[in-house]
Amino acid sequence: MVCRLLWSEALTHDRRIAIVGLGYVGLPVAVSFARAGANVIGFDINKTRIDELERGIDRTGEVEEGDVSHASLIYSCDPKLLKQADFFIVSVPTPIDAARRPDLRALLGASKTVGEALKPGDIVVYESTVYPGATEDECVPALEKASSLVGGKDFTVGYSPERINPGDKEHRFESIVKVVSGQDPKTLEIVSKVYGSVVTAGIYEAPTIKTAEAAKVIENTQRDLNIALVNELSLIFDRLDIDTHDVLAAAATKWNFLKFTPGLVGGHCIGVDPYYLTHKSEQVGYHPQVILSGRRVNDDMGSWIARQCVRMLMKNGTGDNPVVTVLGLTFKEDVPDLRNSRVVDILSELQRFGIKTQIHDPRVDAAEAREEYGVDIVALDDLDPADAVILAVPHREFKDAGWALIKDLLMQKTGVVLDLKNALERASTPQGIDLWRL
Numbered sequence: 236m237v238c239r240l241l242w243s244e245a246l247t248h249d250r251r252i253a254i255v256g257l258g259y260v261g262l263p264v265a266v267s268f269a270r271a272g273a274n275v276i277g278f279d280i281n282k283t284r285i286d287e288l289e290r291g292i293d294r295t296g297e298v299e300e301g302d303v304s305h306a307s308l309i310y311s312c313d314p315k316l317l318k319q320a321d322f323f324i325v326s327v328p329t330p331i332d333a334a335r336r337p338d339l340r341a342l343l344g345a346s347k348t349v350g351e352a353l354k355p356g357d358i359v360v361y362e363s364t365v366y367p368g369a370t371e372d373e374c375v376p377a378l379e380k381a382s383s384l385v386g387g388k389d390f391t392v393g394y395s396p397e398r399i400n401p402g403d404k405e406h407r408f409e410s411i412v413k414v415v416s417g418q419d420p421k422t423l424e425i426v427s428k429v430y431g432s433v434v435t436a437g438i439y440e441a442p443t444i445k446t447a448e449a450a451k452v453i454e455n456t457q458r459d460l461n462i463a464l465v466n467e468l469s470l471i472f473d474r475l476d477i478d479t480h481d482v483l484a485a486a487a488t489k490w491n492f493l494k495f496t497p498g499l500v501g502g503h504c505i506g507v508d509p510y511y512l513t514h515k516s517e518q519v520g521y522h523p524q525v526i527l528s529g530r531r532v533n534d535d536m537g538s539w540i541a542r543q544c545v546r547m548l549m550k551n552g553t554g555d556n557p558v559v560t561v562l563g564l565t566f567k568e569d570v571p572d573l574r575n576s577r578v579v580d581i582l583s584e585l586q587r588f589g590i591k592t593q594i595h596d597p598r599v600d601a602a603e604a605r606e607e608y609g610v611d612i613v614a615l616d617d618l619d620p621a622d623a624v625i626l627a628v629p630h631r632e633f634k635d636a637g638w639a640l641i642k643d644l645l646m647q648k649t650g651v652v653l654d655l656k657n658a659l660e661r662a663s664t665p666q667g668i669d670l671w672r673l
């Protein structure tokens with residue numbers, strides 16, 4: 236089927252937009268432009284994703300049902316369609332490999348696809364999180380190679396980091412100030428205008444592409460380090476028999492105390508992006524001390540929590556073959572996103588102790604959990620009575636059910652409970668339950 240793109244008279248720009256990569260980031264961007272009246276091609280290499288989107292289904296839950304389909308929005312995995320666009324937004328994954336080095340395969344693959352569709356005058360904007368310099372040093376050569384055009388002359392590039400927070404209904408693509416950058420002043424002007432047509436919170440023009448790339452990566456690095464600090468405090472306070480949340484609540488009464496809480500740092504952003512920065516830093520001869528040390532603290536939290544669970548089971552005199560129920564597998568609450576879940580660190584450390592674990596998560600796709608982590612998601616009613624419950628990811632369902640659910644999952648309604656995100660009301664802890672908070 237050949238689809239013709241027309242542009243709306245009402246728009247403040249005349250660019251024909253293609254979004255490449257329709258995941259958590261790309262889909263809301265595509266829908267937002269389409270909602271504003273722009274003609275948009277939503278391109279993804281994942282046929283299942285395209286089929287679902289064509290049927291109005293967004294499995295990430297980022298776009299409301301009924302808002303996925305728009306007359307001016309075409310979903311496709313046919314790269315030929317991209318030739319109709321002249322403004323490309325690339326939002327493909329930028330993970331790390333097993334050695335924690337940037338894995339740019341999707342970014343370079345998408346650049347090749349876009350390059351094959353490029354025409355003189357086109358603009359390519361990257362939204363994927365990268366290290367400073369990646370757009371110009373890695374993506375432009377890939378675009379040039381595939382298009383036989385010259386970057387900066389025949390076509391230009393920009394970078395505009397994405398700052399959405401999955402599951403967060405308040406901070407949306409349109410309501411977050413958009414940092415934009417361009418290879419030259421004219422490109423910057425067009426990029427600002429295009430994003431300005433949909434982002435109501437305002438546009439911030441960064442002086443260079445590298446600046447915009449660096450700004451994104453430090454936003455998440457800063458969060459990672461702040462969480463590492465409270466995680467380390469939690470390790471100290473546990474040994475001192477002080478409740479970390481009590482300390483944080485007291486300290487937070489000071490006007491300039493930063494409110495961070497301890498926890499597992501999973502997902503594809505906060506636990507990953509700092510490695511993009513440290514990789515680049517090492518390339519230019521500086522071995523980061525603080526950033527990597529924070530990463531180590533955060534990466535070790537899962538096994539520390541598991542060992543804490545074992546200590547409590549032993550202290551409680553739990554018999555042979557204890558069973559531990561873990562609630563939640565996603566990287567954070569109220570999303571189905573399993574990427575880089577650190578809950579699996581808890582499971583594997585417990586299994587190393589020979590402890591039987593079972594996990595329940597109402598939000599995840601069980602087949603994906605099996606494929607990704609070899610973990611079987613157990614239905615709530617099929618969970619065996621447990622000696623300990625670890626409330627790892629406090630989805631709304633768990634919070635609403637509260638202590639009643641926890642008690643039901645424990646053998647004889649007593650035992651060990653680890654509340655990793657301080658989601659249970661401590662004052663209501665039932666008799667016979669030994670509660671520990673991270």
Ligand SMILES: NC(=O)c1ccc[n+]([C@@H]2O[C@H](COP(=O)([O-])OP(=O)(O)OC[C@H]3O[C@@H](n4cnc5c(N)ncnc54)[C@H](O)[C@@H]3O)[C@@H](O)[C@H]2O)c1
Nearest residue numbers: 256257258259260279280281327329341344345363364397
């Ligand atoms: N999810 C977030 O909260 C968030 C927030 C800010 C920034 N980011 C960054 O945005 C980027 C995208 O993240 P995401 O969470 O949307 O990823 P995602 O995995 O949800 O979606 C990426 C999509 O890109 C598709 N894709 C992969 N290779 C492709 C290719 N060569 N051509 C076309 N499509 C391709 C995949 O099929 C997938 O549908 C990453 O760099 C991420 O770090 C993510």
